[in-house]
């Protein structure tokens with residue numbers, strides 16, 4: 351090894367080329383304060399070592415990662431912060447080129463974090479009522495065909511349930527004399543459309559009143575009939591005795 355401090359050059363013991371000391375790493379354990387191999391030789395050697403011992407190194411790395419999760423996290427974060435723009439760009443590109451993988455990743459993530467995601471979505475919808483309305487509308491338009499098909503399919507499989515539900519609803523409408531019930535009845539009787547009936551002022555309220563009185567009268571008649579029947583059967587019993 352030949353060293354020349356005045357000219358600041360040194361011969362690399364690996365490639366045997368005389369180079370400026372700037373081409374050598376600093377090493378305080380050496381007499382002259384510089385490593386004996388030049389930087390390129392060092393790099394090459396490291397690379398060769400890595401190639402030869404690939405499996406061993408990867409095994410060691412794995413082990414180290416497993417034993418130092420916090421350090422791994424820190425390292426990752428530091429790397430991310432340093433290369434944020436580049437990473438984001440790469441991620442974007444990858445997402446664009448791997449839509450199927452993105453879908454799988456998303457559904458896996460969603461399955462893992464379902465509750466959390468629902469909470470987040472609900473919170474977002476509350477904070478952004480206008481936007482969430484738009485999104486809902488977009489979703490419906492986009493999925494109109496699917497939604498319709500599903501509804502038809504569901505209807506086919508649940509016809510009894512639907513009939514029962516509609517019976518229950520009509521009973522309720524009839525009992526409560528809802529607008530729907532009254533308009534429907536008037537429309538059937540008169541032949542006018544429900545739109546016309548709805549636009550005649552006071553008509554629905556009037557019809558409701560009429561129906562109420564009719565029901566009261568009917569109820570009264572029924573009660574009278576029942577009492578007269580009771581009276582009759584009472585007299586009959588008396589006669590029998």
Ligand SMILES: [Zn+2]
Nearest residue numbers: 362365388391
């Ligand atoms: Zn060298």
